[in-house]
Amino acid sequence: MAHSHKGHNHVWADDLTRNQELVLGTLAHSAAPLSAYDILDRLRDDGLRAPLQIYRALEKLTERGLAHRLESLNAFVCCADAHCHASGSIAFAICEGCGKVEEFAQPEVESRLKGWSEGAGFVPNRMTIELRGLCRGCASSSPA
Amino acid sequence: MAHSHKGHNHVWADDLTRNQELVLGTLAHSAAPLSAYDILDRLRDDGLRAPLQIYRALEKLTERGLAHRLESLNAFVCCADAHCHASGSIAFAICEGCGKVEEFAQPEVESRLKGWSEGAGFVPNRMTIELRGLCRGCASSSPA
DNA sequence: AGCCGATATGTTATTTAGTTACATGACCCT
DNA sequence: AGGGTCATGTAACTAAATAACATATCGGCT
Numbered sequence: 001m002a003h004s005h006k007g008h009n010h011v012w013a014d015d016l017t018r019n020q021e022l023v024l025g026t027l028a029h030s031a032a033p034l035s036a037y038d039i040l041d042r043l044r045d046d047g048l049r050a051p052l053q054i055y056r057a058l059e060k061l062t063e064r065g066l067a068h069r070l071e072s073l074n075a076f077v078c079c080a081d082a083h084c085h086a087s088g089s090i091a092f093a094i095c096e097g098c099g100k101v102e103e104f105a106q107p108e109v110e111s112r113l114k115g116w117s118e119g120a121g122f123v124p125n126r127m128t129i130e131l132r133g134l135c136r137g138c139a140s141s142s143p144a
Numbered sequence: 145m146a147h148s149h150k151g152h153n154h155v156w157a158d159d160l161t162r163n164q165e166l167v168l169g170t171l172a173h174s175a176a177p178l179s180a181y182d183i184l185d186r187l188r189d190d191g192l193r194a195p196l197q198i199y200r201a202l203e204k205l206t207e208r209g210l211a212h213r214l215e216s217l218n219a220f221v222c223c224a225d226a227h228c229h230a231s232g233s234i235a236f237a238i239c240e241g242c243g244k245v246e247e248f249a250q251p252e253v254e255s256r257l258k259g260w261s262e263g264a265g266f267v268p269n270r271m272t273i274e275l276r277g278l279c280r281g282c283a284s285s286s287p288a
Numbered sequence: 289a290g291c292c293g294a295t296a297t298g299t300t301a302t303t304t305a306g307t308t309a310c311a312t313g314a315c316c317c318t
Numbered sequence: 319a320g321g322g323t324c325a326t327g328t329a330a331c332t333a334a335a336t337a338a339c340a341t342a343t344c345g346g347c348t
Contacts, residue, residue: 017325036303050328055306058327072216073273074334091257093266103302104260112253113235113275120246121280122237128216129273131257136265161296181333183317194299199335218334228313 022046023057024078025065032099070094070101072130076088077101091129097138148167150284166190167201168222171211176243177219201252214238214245221245 016024017143026039032043036054048054058076061067065084067076070092077092080103084090089110093102111131134142160168169182178186179199192198200221205211211220211230214236221236224247228234233254237246253273261268278286 019326035305048327050326052308052328053326056251056325058312069194071274085212091260093261093264094267095266102264102266104264106256106260109253109256112250114258116235116248116250117237117275117277120237120248121283122239122275122277123283124244124275124277126236126276128272128274128276129257130215131261131266131268132270132272133261133266133268139265139267163297173290179334194297195335196337197298200296 017057017060019048020057022048022062023054024061024066027076027078030078031059033070033073033077033101035073035075035093039076048067068092068103069131072132077103079103081103081105089127089129093131093133093135095135095138096132097134097142100135102135146223155274161201161204163192163197164201165194167198168205168210171220171222174222177214177221177238177245179217179219183220212236214274215272216276221247223247225249233271233273235275237277237279239279239282240276241278241286243244243254245249246279 006043022043026042036051036058037120039058040048040051040054043054046050052138058067058069062069062076066079068079068090069076081090084105088107089105091104091106093111095101103128106129110127113127114124116122133139146210150219160242166187167183170186171178180202182197184192184195184198185203187198202211202213206213210223212223213220217238225234228247228249232251233249235248235250235253237248250273254271257271258268260266278282
């Protein structure tokens with residue numbers, strides 16, 4: 001019965017396993033990032049019981065760029081931009097008020113960092129760029 | 145007997161508490177980043193017993209820019225550059241081979257990200273920039 | 289000196305995050 | 319049928335971070 005998701009209608013890659021699809025679906029329906037345990041809690045009714053099941057799915061999903069890990073939050077988001085697999089690195093703006101995350105590409109930033117790397121003899125294979133702060137809405141409502 | 149470090153000879157700020165000084169000293173003597181628990185292990189002989197003691201010291205140290213947290217590693221480093229408190233944000237290049245971390249400023253990158261923020265109405269208060277990869281030495285020895 | 293508020297400490301227990309180890313099942317290929 | 323590979327399931331565990339509560343210490347004030 002495995003791989004029984006043949007009949008589904010999602011836009012994502014079509015060769016996800018059941019667990020991967022469940023995890024990605026959960027992320028997709030959430031406005032804010034979710035920790036692995038958050039995800040697990042929401043998938044108990046679907047038969048998932050152990051953290052490892054979530055982590056394994058997340059590993060595959062992030063490898064493929066369908067989900068991203070927010071390092072400063074120990075949490076995950078669904079990739080917002082279908083094209084982000086093509087573009088290189090991505091930056092995130094994380095609102096500490098409402099929890100929402102915006103994903104944006106900054107090619108200039110990326111090339112600057114690559115430039116520094118070349119000069120330093122550093123061979124990068126992953127870059128993390130995360131801004132913490134307040135989104136427009138939260139900044140205007142809590143002036144501080 | 146508290147604050148008995150008056151007679152010490154460190155260059156750091158001179159108003160650190162005993163625990164803060166112990167933690168910062170531990171970080172300063174380590175070539176690679178240390179997790180809070182790593183630090184704790186190295187300070188048992190000095191009487192520290194609980195994680196919270198370490199986390200509390202780290203909080204103050206990072207607030208003051210004397211130490212930095214590496215989000216993608218859940219670990220901490222001593223600030224390498226005495227001037228980094230003056231400059232704004234800092235970027236890190238983390239070698240996945242030997243574990244060493246290089247700290248570097250990239251004003252251009254910072255201003256680009258600030259530029260994006262303005263356009264998006266996002267008010268940043270912290271930025272995390274971390275590269276993972278191989279340093280010059282490790283890249284040349286493990287060609288892969 | 290004595291009091292007081294703010295800050296630093298110490299200790300225990302608990303929550304949250306992530307991994308190791310091992311057994312099972314499905315799929316594909318020959 | 320046999321064997322390789324990959325996804326799954328489960329339990330036990332290590333690692334990271336915080337909550338709650340009690341005690342001390344410092345700085346200033348009168």
